[in-house]
Amino acid sequence: MAEHQHAHVEHPDMYDPESSKIGMWLFIFTELLLFGGLFIVYSVYRYLNPDAFHLAAEELNTFIGAFNTVILLVSSMTIAMSTTALQKGHKKVAIALVVITFIIGIGFLVNKYFEWGVKFSHGIWPGSEQMLNEMSQGEILFFGLYFVMTGLHALHIIVGLIIMGFAIKGVANGKVNAKRPSLLDNCGLYWHLVDLIWIFLFPLFYLIH
Amino acid sequence: MHTTNAVNGANYLTYQGKYKGLLGWIFSTDHKRIGLLYLYSIATMFATGVLLGLAMKFELLAPGKTIMDAQTYNATFTVHGVIMIFMVVVPGLPAVFGNLMLPIMIGAKDVAFPKLNLLSWWLYVTGVVLVLCALLFGSGTPDTGWTFYAPYSFKSGTNLLPAIFGAFVLGFSSILTGLNFLVTIHRLRCPGMKWTKLPLFVWTLYGTAWIQLLATPVVGITLVLVALERVFGVGVFDPALGGDPVLYQHLFWIYSHPAVYIMILPAMGAISEIIPTFSQKHIFGYKAIIASTMAIAFVGYLVWGHHMFTAGMSGTAQYYFSLLTFIVAIPSAIKVFNWISTMYKGAINIQTPFYWAVSFIFVFMVGGLSGLVLGALATDIYVHDTAFVVAHFHYIVFGGTGFAFFAAMHYWFPKIFGRMYDKAWANVGWLIFTIGFLALYSPMFYLGMMGMPRRYYDYLEEFHGGNILSTIGSWVLVTGFIIIVTNLIRSARKGEPAEMNPWHSKTLEWTVTSPPPVLNFEKEPVLGEKDGPYNYD
Numbered sequence A: 001m002a003e004h005q006h007a008h009v010e011h012p013d014m015y016d017p018e019s020s021k022i023g024m025w026l027f028i029f030t031e032l033l034l035f036g037g038l039f040i041v042y043s044v045y046r047y048l049n050p051d052a053f054h055l056a057a058e059e060l061n062t063f064i065g066a067f068n069t070v071i072l073l074v075s076s077m078t079i080a081m082s083t084t085a086l087q088k089g090h091k092k093v094a095i096a097l098v099v100i101t102f103i104i105g106i107g108f109l110v111n112k113y114f115e116w117g118v119k120f121s122h123g124i125w126p127g128s129e130q131m132l133n134e135m136s137q138g139e140i141l142f143f144g145l146y147f148v149m150t151g152l153h154a155l156h157i158i159v160g161l162i163i164m165g166f167a168i169k170g171v172a173n174g175k176v177n178a179k180r181p182s183l184l185d186n187c188g189l190y191w192h193l194v195d196l197i198w199i200f201l202f203p204l205f206y207l208i209h
Numbered sequence B: 001m002h003t004t005n006a007v008n009g010a011n012y013l014t015y016q017g018k019y020k021g022l023l024g025w026i027f028s029t030d031h032k033r034i035g036l037l038y039l040y041s042i043a044t045m046f047a048t049g050v051l052l053g054l055a056m057k058f059e060l061l062a063p064g065k066t067i068m069d070a071q072t073y074n075a076t077f078t079v080h081g082v083i084m085i086f087m088v089v090v091p092g093l094p095a096v097f098g099n100l101m102l103p104i105m106i107g108a109k110d111v112a113f114p115k116l117n118l119l120s121w122w123l124y125v126t127g128v129v130l131v132l133c134a135l136l137f138g139s140g141t142p143d144t145g146w147t148f149y150a151p152y153s154f155k156s157g158t159n160l161l162p163a164i165f166g167a168f169v170l171g172f173s174s175i176l177t178g179l180n181f182l183v184t185i186h187r188l189r190c191p192g193m194k195w196t197k198l199p200l201f202v203w204t205l206y207g208t209a210w211i212q213l214l215a216t217p218v219v220g221i222t223l224v225l226v227a228l229e230r231v232f233g234v235g236v237f238d239p240a241l242g243g244d245p246v247l248y249q250h251l252f253w254i255y256s257h258p259a260v261y262i263m264i265l266p267a268m269g270a271i272s273e274i275i276p277t278f279s280q281k282h283i284f285g286y287k288a289i290i291a292s293t294m295a296i297a298f299v300g301y302l303v304w305g306h307h308m309f310t311a312g313m314s315g316t317a318q319y320y321f322s323l324l325t326f327i328v329a330i331p332s333a334i335k336v337f338n339w340i341s342t343m344y345k346g347a348i349n350i351q352t353p354f355y356w357a358v359s360f361i362f363v364f365m366v367g368g369l370s371g372l373v374l375g376a377l378a379t380d381i382y383v384h385d386t387a388f389v390v391a392h393f394h395y396i397v398f399g400g401t402g403f404a405f406f407a408a409m410h411y412w413f414p415k416i417f418g419r420m421y422d423k424a425w426a427n428v429g430w431l432i433f434t435i436g437f438l439a440l441y442s443p444m445f446y447l448g449m450m451g452m453p454r455r456y457y458d459y460l461e462e463f464h465g466g467n468i469l470s471t472i473g474s475w476v477l478v479t480g481f482i483i484i485v486t487n488l489i490r491s492a493r494k495g496e497p498a499e500m501n502p503w504h505s506k507t508l509e510w511t512v513t514s515p516p517p518v519l520n521f522e523k524e525p526v527l528g529e530k531d532g533p534y535n536y537d
Helices: A002-007 A017-048 A050-057 A062-087 A091-121 A129-134 A137-173 A182-207 B021-026 B031-059 B070-089 B092-105 B114-136 B160-187 B200-232 B245-279 B286-302 B315-343 B352-375 B377-383 B387-417 B423-450 B461-494
Strands: none
Touching: A017 A050, A017 A137, A017 A182, A017 B160, A017 B200, A017 B245, A050 A137, A062 A091, A062 A182, A091 A137, A091 A182, A129 A137, A137 A182, A137 B200, B021 B031, B031 B070, B031 B092, B031 B114, B031 B387, B031 B461, B070 B114, B070 B160, B070 B387, B092 B114, B092 B160, B092 B200, B092 B245, B092 B387, B114 B160, B160 B200, B200 B245, B200 B286, B245 B286, B245 B315, B245 B352, B245 B387, B286 B315, B315 B352, B315 B377, B352 B377, B352 B387, B352 B423, B387 B423, B387 B461, B423 B461
16 A cells, blocks of 8 residues: 555545545436436427337337346346445455356347347338338337437446446455445446336336337 | 655646656646646637637628638537537636636645546547547538537538537536536535535535536437437437427527536636635625525526527427526526625725626626526517627626636636736736627627627628627737737746735635645645635634
């Protein structure tokens, strides 16, 4: 630690777990408002095109959606368990649990890949001829929003996975530990956010009729 | 315990860190160095924006084509707007003076996340470079206006994508700055620095930071949607695919109206520091200013619809937005009363920052009162999209934020550089600048009332007189600007060494040496019962 401080003489070690946590929560607020904009757009167009949205939603595979929801919920549990494990000093358990979370995240993306792949094979993507020629405006909007919102969510999953990579590395080399848990804590908070957004996306696109 | 002997004696300008020279600046996590980085980059962009504005005014010197055609004029006002809004006035006071002064004013060593702070600046630079790419490369300079209104923003053949992406990145930079300041103010106040003892500049930064955090992501996602619309044709704003362009306007203004409070709140904060200092008197209504700051931050969210009175909206919504617009004017008026009451029976010390501050109050009042004309439904229909709107907007944003920026610059200059500027030249610069400002924008109120539309490179012969006056005003203003900048640059290098507290102010930044030491304070300051930011005897 003494060496560390010497190298950063310009900036003393100001580690404060409370600050990190507040910072992360504030960042989560921004993320919620980012998606909030999309939820407004969705609500407006759903209100204007109820029938078309209903029709288009039939196209989606509720089973894959439900499956992804379940595994994502499980992954939220595993990452929460990993922060608890770190608090109790079980370093290896903590790493194993983050790795499990990571694998589930990958699994979610694989499912997403197949799901989108099926849409593409049916000729459904933004601006495709199939959509422009055969679909009503409401259906075009539904699929436009479907791809934008689930796509943006998938992007957040990828970011979450990258942060997890850093958390695993940090816990492994000891820089993230019971006394300095912020990276893993914040990684968990972020992952819960990603999970929470999916909890809203799933009913909006797959379930509401 | 953190200070080593090597640091003592060196100030933040001369301190030799891990890197030498320029690298020691662009990779420094010192909030003061980052503040100066912002100052230099924002000043550069401001000068660029001024040149574009000068070109527009020159075009309007005479009816018909003077120096540029319609397309070039459209591109010019678009780039002028994008630069001035996203790169100058939104980051302006928070990023420059917030970074330079906020930690010192609350008795902290730095902001809560110094590395994130540096990242914010790098994101700012990235955003600037992206927008400049849109300007220099591709299929033509963006011509949509800074608002990127749909559907034209995805129909225009110009090189819009980098500009939109650049605005998005700049927004991200602004969010991170806001987040950093919020945590800093919550966690790093020195002992005794209660919320009721925070300097008002810090309070306004606090309100601003909340707006940056909660409003910016909305425009972020909106710009992403426009970009996706351009690339993939998603349809959300495209009427041909069922989308609604008016929805774009709603989402855009949900951010961009609160954004004008991002611009003006810290300006009000700086003025609230300067007026008591140069009146040597406690600020009148400290708590009223805090309450009105937070009221502006909150109500400011709910008035976005007044940008769209003519865009198609239900009558009920119009009444609601109009009423709230009048309500949001009240807290601003409260502040004006507070500033003027502070001067009453004060020992007024007339110096350059005070000139800027009182002229700020004047132009801000003209801008604010003309805003009521636009907030009222009947009159707005009449002057919507005319030069009147341009005049109102520039009185508030350039007159408000710009004048406050110069006030803050002349106020904190001795602290930042440890040298004093030439006061006589500073006053001359202020006078010429202010005369130029009034001549430039005042005729536009009249022209707008007479019916001259905004955003045209041409106008009817009957508007010629007003436009000549306005263009001459732009030359006078630039003359003043050159005098001010020359004086400041010269003084930063060769000015008289400044005292620790040349204005006899009571806030904490004046208790440290000029320029401040690297870690701000030799010993962590402690505020006693009787200490306070405005406790003058």
